[in-house]
Amino acid sequence: xxxxxxxxxxxxxxxxxxxxxxxxxxxxxxxxxxxxxxxxxxxxxxxxxxxxxxxxxxxxxxxxxxxxxxxxxxxxxxxxxxxxxxxxxxxxxxxxxxxxxxxxxxxxxxxxxxxxxxxxxxxxxxxxxxxxxxxxxxxxxxxxxxxxxxxxxxxxxxxxxxxxxxxxxxxxxxxxxxxxxxxxxxxxxxxxxxxxxxxxxxxxxxxxxxxxxxxxxxxxxxxxxxxxxxxxxxxxxxxxxxxxxxxxxxxxxxxxxxxxxxxxxxxxxxxxxxxxxxxxxxxxxxxxxxxxxxxxxxxxxxxxxxxxxxxxxxxxxxxxxxxxxxxxxxxxxxxxxxxxxxxxxxxxxxxxxxxxxxxxxxxxxxxxxxxxxxxxxxxxxxxxxxxxxxxxxxxxxxxxxxxxxxxxxxxxxxxxxxxxxxxxxxxxxxxxxxxxxxxxxxxxxxxxxxxxxxxxxxxxxxxxxxxxxxxxxxxxxxxxxxxxxxxxxxxxxxxxxxxxxxxxxxxxxxxxxxxxxxxxxxxxxxxxxxxxxxxxxxxxxxxxxxxxxxxxxxxxxxxxxxxxxxxxxxxxxxxxxxxxxxxxxxxxxxxxxxxxxxxxxxxxxxxxxxxxxxxxxxxxxxxxxxxxxxxxxxxxxxx
Numbered sequence: 001x002x003x004x005x006x007x008x009x010x011x012x013x014x015x016x017x018x019x020x021x022x023x024x025x026x027x028x029x030x031x032x033x034x035x036x037x038x039x040x041x042x043x044x045x046x047x048x049x050x051x052x053x054x055x056x057x058x059x060x061x062x063x064x065x066x067x068x069x070x071x072x073x074x075x076x077x078x079x080x081x082x083x084x085x086x087x088x089x090x091x092x093x094x095x096x097x098x099x100x101x102x103x104x105x106x107x108x109x110x111x112x113x114x115x116x117x118x119x120x121x122x123x124x125x126x127x128x129x130x131x132x133x134x135x136x137x138x139x140x141x142x143x144x145x146x147x148x149x150x151x152x153x154x155x156x157x158x159x160x161x162x163x164x165x166x167x168x169x170x171x172x173x174x175x176x177x178x179x180x181x182x183x184x185x186x187x188x189x190x191x192x193x194x195x196x197x198x199x200x201x202x203x204x205x206x207x208x209x210x211x212x213x214x215x216x217x218x219x220x221x222x223x224x225x226x227x228x229x230x231x232x233x234x235x236x237x238x239x240x241x242x243x244x245x246x247x248x249x250x251x252x253x254x255x256x257x258x259x260x261x262x263x264x265x266x267x268x269x270x271x272x273x274x275x276x277x278x279x280x281x282x283x284x285x286x287x288x289x290x291x292x293x294x295x296x297x298x299x300x301x302x303x304x305x306x307x308x309x310x311x312x313x314x315x316x317x318x319x320x321x322x323x324x325x326x327x328x329x330x331x332x333x334x335x336x337x338x339x340x341x342x343x344x345x346x347x348x349x350x351x352x353x354x355x356x357x358x359x360x361x362x363x364x365x366x367x368x369x370x371x372x373x374x375x376x377x378x379x380x381x382x383x384x385x386x387x388x389x390x391x392x393x394x395x396x397x398x399x400x401x402x403x404x405x406x407x408x409x410x411x412x413x414x415x416x417x418x419x420x421x422x423x424x425x426x427x428x429x430x431x432x433x434x435x436x437x438x439x440x441x442x443x444x445x446x447x448x449x450x451x452x453x454x455x456x457x458x459x460x461x462x463x464x465x466x467x468x469x470x471x472x473x474x475x476x477x478x479x480x481x482x483x484x485x486x487x488x489x490x491x492x493x494x495x496x497x498x499x500x501x502x503x504x505x506x507x508x509x510x511x512x513x514x515x516x517x518x519x520x521x522x523x524x525x526x527x528x529x530x531x532x533x534x535x536x537x538x539x540x541x542x543x544x545x546x547x548x549x550x551x552x553x554x555x556x557x558x559x560x561x562x563x564x565x566x567x568x569x570x571x572x573x574x575x576x577x578x579x580x581x582x583x584x585x586x587x588x589x590x591x592x593x594x595x596x597x598x599x600x601x602x603x604x605x606x607x608x609x610x611x612x613x614x615x616x617x618x619x620x621x622x623x624x625x626x627x628x629x630x631x632x633x634x635x636x637x638x639x
Contacts, residue, residue, distance in 0.1 A: 005346050006631070007286040008309060008317035011293060012041075012279070015302040020278050023302060024267045026295040028282075029079060029260075031635030033292055034318055035282040038272035041315060048272035048279060057262035060085060060093065064255045067097045070104045071244045072237075075252065079636050081260035082253060089254060096247055100240065107236040110229055116209060117226040123147075123208045124215040124222070126181035127173040135212045137185075144191040146198070147208050151179040154201030168194055263636055283317050283631065309342065317342040319628035327352035329390035337616055338626025345460045347624050352393075354449055354619070355611045360397025361445075362568035362607040365576075367409035368600050369398030394608075404428050405569075409596050410576030431573040439566040440496065446562025447487050449619055450555075454480050456623035468523030474516060474551040475622045482512025483555050516551060517544050558618040564610055568603075575599050 011033070013023055027033050042048050068075045085093075124134075127147065137145050150158070150170065162168050167190045174181040184203070186194035211218040244251075271278045284292045289306055296304045309317045319339045321331050323346065330352040340346050363369065373395025380388040406427025408414040419426055431438065454475045461470040471477045485508035488500045500508070515522065520540070524530065579595030580587065620626075 005340055005342060005344070005628070006320035006322045008283045008320070008342065008631075009286050009289040010281065010307045010309060010312050010317070011284050011289065011296070012281045012305040012307070013296055013302055014277065014279050015299070016276050017273065017278055019299050019302055020268060020271060020280075021264060022299045023280065023296055024264055026299060027292050028267055028634060029263070029636045031633045031638065032288045033282050033284050034631050034633040035267060035270040035280060036315075037270055038279050038281045041281045041312070042272055042279065046274070048274045051268050051271045051273045051278065053265060053268060055262060055265035057084075057258045057265065060090060061255065061258040061262050063093060063097060064251060064258065067093075067100055067251070068255075070100055071240050073244055073248075075255050077259070077637055077639070078256050079260070080253070081257040083257075084261055085254055085257060093251070093254065096243075096251070099243060103236055103240050103243070107233060107240070110233045110236065114226065114229045114233060117222045117229060120209040120211070120222040121219050121226070123206055124211075124219050126206075127183070127208075127215045128219070129173045130171070130183070130215050133213055134208070134215065134218060135210070137183075138210070142188055143185050144188045144194070145183055145185050146195075146203075146205050147183050148198075148203050148205040149179055149181050150198070150201060150203050154198075154203060155180050158201055162197065168197065259639070260636065263634065263639060267634060282633075285320060285631075316629075318631040320631035321346055321348060323348045326393075329386050329392075330355065332386040332390060333612065333615065335630075337620055337624070339628035339630055340624065340626060341628040343464065344625065344628070345456055345463075345623070347456065347620070350452070350456060350619075351615055352390075354452075355390075355615055356393050356397045358445075358565055358611045358614060359394040359607050360399075360401040361442075362565055362610065363394070363398040363572060363603055364401030364405045364569065365407045365409065365572070366399050366402035366415065367407075368596065368603075369395050369400075369402050371395075371600060372398060372604060391604075391608075405431055405573070407431075407573070407576070409592070410579055410599070412573075431569055432577075435570055438569050439563055442562050442564075442566030442569075443559060445565065446559045446618070449562070449614075450558050450622065451480060451483065453619040453622040454483070460623065466527070468526040468529075471526060472515060472519035472523045474519070474554075478512050478515045478519070479551075482509055482516060485509035485512060486552075486555060487559070513548060513552075517541075517548050520544065554621075558622075561614060561618050565614070568607060568610060572599070572603050575603065 013027075015023065028035055037050065039048060039050050065075065126149075137143070155170075158168075158170060167186050168184065169186070170180075170182055170184045172180045172182040184194065184198060211221065213221065270282075271280050273279075293304050293306050296302055319342055321334070321339070323331060327349045331348050333351050333355065334340070334346070334348050360369070363372070373392055376388045376391035376395055379385065380392065402408065403415070404427070406412055406415050406419070406429070412427075412430075416426060429438070457473065457475040458470050458477060458480070461467070461473070461476065469476055473479060485500065485505040488498050488505040489502065489509065492498045492502055492505075498505075576595070576599060579592060579599065582595065583589075583591040
């Protein structure tokens, strides 16, 4: 359920500058060697300094990418390369880019004409009922004409307030559901006043391209021009494609080459140099270190040293998560909270299981769960977003819990034939008839998950042989015993299930609280470390009392927080009851469908937020610190 972050090895490489590129090419281009600034790992007194060089290749790389973007083609990213481009190659690229720029400029001019024609057709189509020549009415010396749209409300006010005004004439051309397309005419000396009136009536003026003839004739003219322009655009696109086809192989090779050397120069900056010697350092996953070190040693005159993380001093290794396919999407949540520090337990598997179960419990509906799973699958295929990926198992979990609740798109009795067919009297759980039981189950789920988080914390301390924290931490062995005894006493008080005699539970809880009170004193003693309270024993006891009170309150609040899970189960069922109330009898299917859509969107969001909150605040806070930094080895194929 949980795993470890990938083990790392510290690799140091020393050699002379002529071998630096060979080393980087052999070891640092495939995403397995996380180079770090070497000066961080060296004393200033040794005289090494960072290798600062101007990188001459990004400009050429960007030039080729601009060229490909203008040509509308996609460049491939390969690791192959040739010798660095010389001045002849740069001149060749500049000439080719100029040719493509000229063709693109020609195409852009045609596209502007195409848009002008399309806009003209769209604008004049509103005025087809106008049977006069547009150029004639626009050229009138004494009459001002404006084309536009008048909302129905404005049109009604115009008819009621200005119908008798001899200086205002509105000619309707096309009527829509929201208003009228048309023109208004007014004497030029009255234009300013009339414009103000129509502005108050929310008249929306539109610009119509100047042309001769009636709107119908103008539209026909625009259509003829549009066909000519489109053919010209296709011709230019064909010329660009042909030009690119003729040069594609050479340009692609140049692109691979400049990408390679641009990356090489960026990696060279990680090296520390002194005279003609360089020093590089970085982290390699343990399974790959033998191969990487072997490649480095194959480069003549290189000295390679492989050490464990302890050799890095104060520098900590980067974190590389390693999870199976079923839990990998949930790395999204772990990274959101903070990557585990190197050596800390990776909780991705724990999150994958607990979040999926909690979400499904809160969002239990067979039909809605299937919709959520299918929609998330589609969006993940389209967007490749981890959030949609992890919602796929959540949708499946919702479907499973929907079978428990007997809910299918909110219909509580739709699955009864299924239950009867397998010999059951009815659905396993009727939500609205089991409110108290659901809330109690939610609390007990919280107890189990809080205990699981504590066990993960103990596991992490045991791996690092931190036996003091393993035993006396509030999330260690003493904390587990104290929490279990407290849960048993609370269950007995409420008349629920108990698993210990009450006297034993009371003694265990009191003893646990006493041990937690002196945990900071006892933990170092277990590990054989001396400890003396700062500020004296009195100050220590006062501080420990407040910390113990905070620990007890956290036990209580973390457990009670899981009531929200049960509450959301009830809320989900209640929202569907509201939908069916609004749908009436017999059900208005449109209301039922829209209601289900609203509930799916709203409840999925709320259930996800609640699940994340429980993970971060009620569980992560007990077993996980985070604060790790990501393993970021360069990979030229993905750069």
